[in-house]
Amino acid sequence: xxxxxxxxxxxxxxxxxxxxxxxxxxxxxxxxxxxxxxxxxxxxxxxxxxxxxxxxxxxxxxxxxxxxxxxxxxxxxxxxxxxxxxxxxxxxxxxxxxxxxxxxxxxxxxxxxxxxxxxxxxxxxxxxxxxxxxxxxxxxxxxxxxxxxxxxxxxxxxxxxxxxxxxxxxxxxxxxxxxxxxxxxxxxxxxxxxxxxxxxxxxxxxxxxxxxxxxxxxxxxxxxxxxxxxxxxxxxxxxxxxxxxxxxxxxxxxxxxxxxxxxxxxxxxxxxxxxxxxxxxxxxxxxxxxxxxxxxxxxxxxxxxxxxxxxxxxxxxxxxxxxxxxxxxxxxxxxxxxxxxxxxxxxxxxxxxxxxxxxxxxxxxxxxxxxxxxxxxxxxxxxxxxxxxxxxxxxxxxxxxxxx
Amino acid sequence: xxxxxxxxxxxxxxxxxxxxxxxxxxxxxxxxxxxxxxxxxxxxxxxxxxxxxxxxxxxxxxxxxxxxxxxxxxxxxxxxxxxxxxxxxxxxxxxxxxxxxxxxxxxxxxxxxxxxxxxxxxxxxxxxxxxxxxxxxxxxxxxxxxxxxxxxxxxxxxxxxxxxxxxxxxxxxxxxxxxxxxxxxxxxxxxxxxxxxxxxxxxxxxxxxxxxxxxxxxxxxxx
Ligand SMILES: Nc1ncnc2c1ncn2[C@@H]1O[C@H](COP(=O)(O)OP(=O)(O)O)[C@@H](O)[C@H]1O
Ligand SMILES: [Mg+2]
Numbered sequence: 010x011x012x013x014x015x016x017x018x019x020x021x022x023x024x025x026x027x028x029x030x031x032x033x034x035x036x037x038x039x040x041x042x043x044x045x046x047x048x049x050x051x052x053x054x055x056x057x058x059x060x061x062x063x064x065x066x067x068x069x070x071x072x073x074x075x076x077x078x079x080x081x082x083x084x085x086x087x088x089x090x091x092x093x094x095x096x097x098x099x100x101x102x103x104x105x106x107x108x109x110x111x112x113x114x115x116x117x118x119x120x121x122x123x124x125x126x127x128x129x130x131x132x133x134x135x136x137x138x139x140x141x142x143x144x145x146x147x148x149x150x151x152x153x154x155x156x157x158x159x160x161x162x163x164x165x166x167x168x169x170x171x172x173x174x175x176x177x178x179x180x181x182x183x184x185x186x187x188x189x190x191x192x193x194x195x196x197x198x199x200x201x202x203x204x205x206x207x208x209x210x211x212x213x214x215x216x217x218x219x220x221x222x223x224x225x226x227x228x229x230x231x232x233x234x235x236x237x238x239x240x241x242x243x244x245x246x247x248x249x250x251x252x253x254x255x256x257x258x259x260x261x262x263x264x265x266x267x268x269x270x271x272x273x274x275x276x277x278x279x280x281x282x283x284x285x286x287x288x289x290x291x292x293x294x295x296x297x298x299x300x301x302x303x304x305x306x307x308x309x310x311x312x313x314x315x316x317x318x319x320x321x322x323x324x325x326x327x328x329x330x331x332x333x334x335x336x337x338x339x340x341x342x343x344x345x346x347x348x349x350x351x352x353x354x355x356x357x358x359x360x361x362x363x364x365x366x367x368x369x370x371x372x373x374x375x376x377x378x379x380x381x382x383x384x385x386x387x388x389x390x391x392x393x394x395x396x397x398x399x400x401x402x403x404x405x406x407x408x409x410x411x412x413x
Numbered sequence: 414x415x416x417x418x419x420x421x422x423x424x425x426x427x428x429x430x431x432x433x434x435x436x437x438x439x440x441x442x443x444x445x446x447x448x449x450x451x452x453x454x455x456x457x458x459x460x461x462x463x464x465x466x467x468x469x470x471x472x473x474x475x476x477x478x479x480x481x482x483x484x485x486x487x488x489x490x491x492x493x494x495x496x497x498x499x500x501x502x503x504x505x506x507x508x509x510x511x512x513x514x515x516x517x518x519x520x521x522x523x524x525x526x527x528x529x530x531x532x533x534x535x536x537x538x539x540x541x542x543x544x545x546x547x548x549x550x551x552x553x554x555x556x557x558x559x560x561x562x563x564x565x566x567x568x569x570x571x572x573x574x575x576x577x578x579x580x581x582x583x584x585x586x587x588x589x590x591x592x593x594x595x596x597x598x599x600x601x602x603x604x605x606x607x608x609x610x611x612x613x614x615x616x617x618x619x620x621x622x623x624x625x626x627x628x629x630x631x632x633x634x635x636x
Contacts, residue, residue, distance in 0.1 A: 010517070010524045017512035306508050309469055310522055310569070311497020313490065407470040410504065 011316065015323035022296065026328060029292050033332025033386050034339055036281045040382050041340025045372030046352065047274045051267050052373050055256075057197045058263060060136045062124075062205070063256045064103075064227035065236050068093075068243070071252045073224060074259075079108060079179050082222035084250055089226055092246050098239050100231045101133035104223040106213045110176030112156070112206060114164035121160070121206050123174055125213025134229045137194060137207065144168030144192035151212040154188035157202025158195040166190055174208070178218040186216045282389045289393025293325055297397045304401055305409025314402040321398035322391050329390030333383050340382070341374070348372050415481075416576055416609055417443040417466060422475035424461050424632075435461040437632040439475070443577070443611060448603045451613040452620045453629035459613035460581050462629065466611065467500055467579045468492040480576065497525055501570030503580035503612070508566050509554040515565045516541065516550040522573050540568050544598060560591035567598055571608055580612035584619055596622055 019026050059065065067074075068089055073081040083089060086104065093102050106125030111118050124131075128147040132138040137155075138146045147153050154172060156164075166172060170190050178184040188208060196202055214220060230239060236255045244253050257264055297304075307317060351369035422439040425432050435458045443449055451459050464470040465477060468484050469492075477484050484495060502508070509518045519537040528536075541547045546564045554562055563583055570578045580599075584592035596619060602608050614620060628636045 010520065010530075013517075014510070014513065014521075021512060303510065306502075306504065307510070308493065309467070309496060309502045309504075311493050311500075311525055313493050313497075313525075316525070407464055410469070 011320050012323060012327075015320050016327055018296070018300075018320075018324050019327055022299075025292055025295065029288060029328055030332045030335065032285060032288050033329065033390070034336040036285050037333060037336025037382060037386055038340040038343065040278050040281060040385070041337065041374070041379070042343060042372070043274060043277060044378045044382065045340075045344045045348070045374050046370060047270060048373040048375060048378065049348075049371045051270060053370060054263070055260075055267070058260060059233075059256050061196055061198060061201060062135060062227070063259055064134050065230045065233045065256055066226075066228040066240060066243070067254045067259065068226040068228065068247070069224060069252050069254075071250055074252060074254060077107065077224075079177065079217055079219065079224075082106075082219055082224050083226070086223050086226075089247065089251065092243070093226065093228065096239075096243070098231055098235065100229045101130070102226050102228045103127065103130040103134040104210065105131075105225040105227060106210050106217070106219065106222070107224045108176040108213060108217055110174055112160070112164065113173045113175070114166045114170065116165040117163060119160060119163055119204075121156075121174075121204050123176060123213060124205065124207045125210040126207055127210055131207070131227075134227050136196065140194040140196045141192040142195045144190065146192055147207060147209055148191070149209060150191075151209050151215075152188055153191035154206055154208050155192040155194055156190060156206045157204075158193050159199055159203040160206070161190070161193045163203070168193060174206070174216070176217060178216070180218060184216040184218060186212065188212075278385070282385065285386070285389050286393040289325060289328070289390050290396055293321065293394045293397035294400065296324070297321065297401045301404060301409050301412040304404055305406050305412065308404070308406035309410060318398045318402050321401055322394050325390040325394030326387050329387035332390070333386045336386065337379065337383060344372050344374055348374065414445040415442055416445050416479070417441070417611075418478040419466065420476045420478075422462070422465060422477070423473045424458070424465065424470075425473045435632055436465070436472070439632075439634060441627065441634070443609060445576070445609055446603070446607040447609050447611075448600065448624040449609075449611045449627060450620055450623035450625070451611065451627045451629060452615060452623070453613075453635075454615060457629040458632040459615075459629055461632075463579050463581050463611070463613055466577075467502060468495055497522070498573070499576045501573070501575040501578035501608075503563065503566045503570050503578065503583045505582045506559070506562075506586045509562055509569070511554050514551050514553055515546070515557065515561075518554075518565055519569045519572050522569055526573060536572060537568075540572055544568055558591075559586050560588075560595060563587065563591075563595050564598060567595070567602070571602055571606070574606075575608070577609045577611060580610065582613050582615070584614060584616055589618055592616065592618065 070081050070083050093099050103126060108123045110121060110123055112121045128149055141155065142158060147155055164172065168190050171187055172190060173185055173187050175183060175185040214222065230236060240253050240255050247253065304317060348371055351371045353369050419439055419441040422436050424436040425434050439462065451462060453459055465472050471485055479495065479499065484492065510521065513521060516537050519540065520533040523533045523536065538547065541550060544564055544567065546561065546568065549557060549561055549565060584595055587595060599610055603610050620626060626636065627634055
């Protein structure tokens with residue numbers, strides 16, 4: 010009955026309640042939308058990084074990550090490979106050889122990192138094959154190279170043109186080889202495109218004189234959420250000659266940025282919440298002041314202060330719930346189509362690209378975020394009603410009854 | 414049996430720092446089943462006295478005993494409990510909850526007592542039937558006349574079987590015919606259910622029908 014009373018009290022001043030409802034709906038819609046967008050952005054940033062070159066897990070010779078020199082190749086890589094092959098949680102892996110060097114064309118030259126890969130393996134762990142925008146991906150021929158679009162522009166080369174790669178060899182002298190540009194790729198990360206080139210592993214091993222050796226296993230898991238536990242399993246299976254890193258270990262700055270980003274989103278939500286609290290305080294105060302006489306009657310017939318207090322909180326709570334229901338529906342109606350089509354941020358994309366974000370953001374809605382958003386408004390509304398309700402119960406019944 | 418007893422009641426209001434004496438040395442005893450009218454011109458202290466007897470306000474001096482208990486020393490919550498269990502109130506006007514229907518208004522006092530949904534409905538309907546206002550059950554206050562509202566208010570005031578019903582000028586906003594019906598109703602409840610009524614009025618028709626009359630003048634009992 011108290012609930013019924015509270016519900017009807019809300020609708021006494023329809024216009025006022027509707028204004029509060031609209032502000033709750035707008036606030037919630039904004040929260041759902043920004044949450045979706047920021048989630049989508051974070052996911053995309055992470056996926057772009059992970060799928061470009063980081064992968065979920067990397068295995069090296071112990072010490073390689075802090076000292077990436079040619080001689081730190083993986084000892085007994087067949088051993089590692091057999092362990093990965095027998096692990097059911099591993100979806101794919103790619104063996105890589107690395108060297109830093111210089112790529113030259115007839116016109117220009119540029120510092121690069123040369124990835125030596127098995128084209129088929131690499132295609133299963135990274136997006137490099139699908140990022141080819143001109144020409145073709147590596148066919149397996151030792152004289153082919155693929156390079157980023159930015160680098161191709163800098164060197165002034167096209168598909169079919171000849172380039173020369175140069176690097177230190179294992180012994181410390183200079184090794185070099187000529188390649189023909191088979192394809193040009195473009196990823197969301199223009200920095201990566203400027204300094205990464207791919208050739209077939211065998212060609213690089215010949216150039217560096219490293220024999221049949223690799224520097225890295227890039228591993229993709231069936232479920233990346235298990236990455237930490239799989240890391241420790243692999244560590245104990247491999248022993249101390251090797252090091253295993255997760256993408257979280259490899260992208261500490263990125264993870265930090267993500268946390269920072271999430272926090273700034275939370276602050277935004279708090280600001281929206283505060284604005285709403287003031288709106289609700291104001292509305293509830295008005296509605297309390299309008300009913301002073303009525304509260305006097307309620308007190309006179311023996312309504313306890315605690316019940317009166319509860320009734321006023323219920324009113325705000327119901328406004329919050331109602332606003333939440335409508336707001337969630339509005340937020341989802343906006344978000345779901347956007348999650349399919351994406352939001353085109355190409356206006357700002359030149360800035361975003363160097364962070365590894367594409368021009369189109371696809372909002373991602375998580376159930377957890379939706380639940381948080383759904384709990385947020387009723388909570389905010391009740392918070393906003395605390396003071397007005399306190400004002401109401403501080404009234405003396407005799408004063409209230411005679412109030413005009 | 415003595416229900417209410419006021420001893421040497423004094424009430425002095427502060428009106429912007431100026432003391433206004435509203436009641437001056439009131440002694441009064443009301444017994445179970447009495448039907449008391451407090452009469453007197455406007456400003457004589459009727460409302461003030463009823464508020465004190467109804468535990469809505471505290472006297473400046475003096476004591477009020479309700480069923481033998483001193484209520485002048487009790488705190489807000491204890492007083493609200495006494496009002497809920499022992500007292501019924503009828504005000505001059507606007508005293509129903511506007512968003513509730515007649516029957517819900519009557520049920521409201523029972524809800525505060527924690528009576529179950531079903532029992533509330535049955536009791537409210539039975540009482541409305543008895544008072545001849547059953548057809549008003551689903552009407553909101555703004556769909557009822559002043560007289561109808563006051564009848565519903567009577568029902569709400571007596572539904573929890575209070576020891577005393579206090580009414581401050583309940584007929585003041587009614588025409589004389591409607592006022593007469595309301596008085597009939599209260600007299601009927603008084604004689605049938607032995608409910609004690611204390612109400613104020615300066616209406617001659619009401620005063621003529623009083624079983625016991627207390628006349629106030631300048632805050633003193635004048636008879
Ligand atoms: N809250 C108040 N503050 C100051 N004076 C008051 C207040 N309430 C009543 N009075 C004064 O007390 C006297 C008695 O008033 P009241 O009890 O309302 O009389 P009645 O109900 O018989 O008209 C009047 O002089 C009135 O002006
Ligand atoms: Mg009066």
